[in-house]
Ligand SMILES: NC(=O)C1=CN([C@@H]2O[C@H](COP(=O)(O)OP(=O)(O)OC[C@H]3O[C@@H](n4cnc5c(N)ncnc54)[C@H](O)[C@@H]3O)[C@@H](O)[C@H]2O)C=CC1
């Protein structure tokens with residue numbers, strides 16, 4: 150017996166000078182070999198046509214008026230929800246005129262997910278500086294999506310960035326801030342709040358019944374018992390103790406340099422790291438093509454490939470779609486779609 154048809158995913162095009170269009174088109178072109186969950190692509194059809202021509206792709210595209218139409222045409226046509234704003238197609242070239250369309254795609258995909266018409270949002274990478282220069286006041290998708298959800302629902306959400314792949318799941322507790330600001334932004338309360346969201350959503354959304362959380366220290370050797378910095382003992386340890394008191398399986402602070410080798414990784418389900426690169430370097434080094442960026446703490450599901458705009462290879466046909474496909478697959482799994490293999494077997 151098959152259940153109701155799952156609602157489509159809403160995929161945003163991201164920065165048009167980057168590889169967002171390339172990897173989405175490549176994933177769709179390869180769907181016979183690696184089946185995809187149904188999605189609608191929020192993009193400028195003219196920009197897509199130009200990128201397809203540049204890539205030598207001849208895919209059947211259908212402009213759809215609503216995301217619901219994606220389900221009926223996905224097998225034969227790439228469903229595109231046209232943006233009202235234009236994207237100028239020029240690989241590698243940042244153009245300030247593109248920002249409104251890039252943001253429109255994120256806004257509309259989020260609205261579709263909040264309204265229940267899309268089962269999840271999958272974002273392609275944005276060029277953060279290009280958007281900052283155009284007046285975008287959020288560090289990245291993670292915080293912007295939380296703001297959009299807060300505005301729509303009238304309450305605040307604390308977004309948490311999770312990078313998850315076959316070898317490692319990890320969370321940067323502080324995200325896109327200068328390294329010099331990390332010690333002052335890092336507080337016991339921030340670590341506790343992050344740990345609670347991670348523990349809850351690893352269980353409720355990622356299917357790990359009793360997640361084991363490992364917290365990295367901030368300083369070398371996790372501060373060497375206070376001899377190499379104080380934050381490990383004064384900020385991180387009290388947070389870990391509080392989480393343990395709440396029944397969460399938490400350990401740390403652990404020396405960060407020895408918590409990512411295979412035996413160490415076997416002892417936890419998710420590493421909570423104190424700053425961006427402490428988390429993203431091991432995640433991308435271990436599985437660049439399979440790791441997915443997923444935002445926890447929101448009332449919607451959002452995933453993304455782990456990589457950036459890769460604008461140096463946009464339009465060349467060399468961008469690998471694997472992390473993007475993994476992001477589609479994770480979003481579908483989190484949204485409760487039948488596994489693609491199961492769906493194929495039931496068909
Ligand atoms: N979720 C998002 O919106 C993200 C956006 N970014 C943005 O991306 C821009 C560029 O960031 P970078 O640090 O240069 O990282 P990047 O991931 O764009 O590129 C790093 C290296 O990996 C290669 N690469 C990336 N994706 C690839 C793919 N799919 N196939 C083959 N090779 C690939 C690139 O060619 C480059 O050599 C920045 O503006 C940054 O803000 C970065 C990460 C995530």
Ligand SMILES: NCC(=O)COP(=O)(O)O
Nearest residue numbers: 288289290291292442453
């Ligand atoms: N380095 C990760 C990254 O830039 C992703 O940011 P976001 O746009 O997902 O917030």
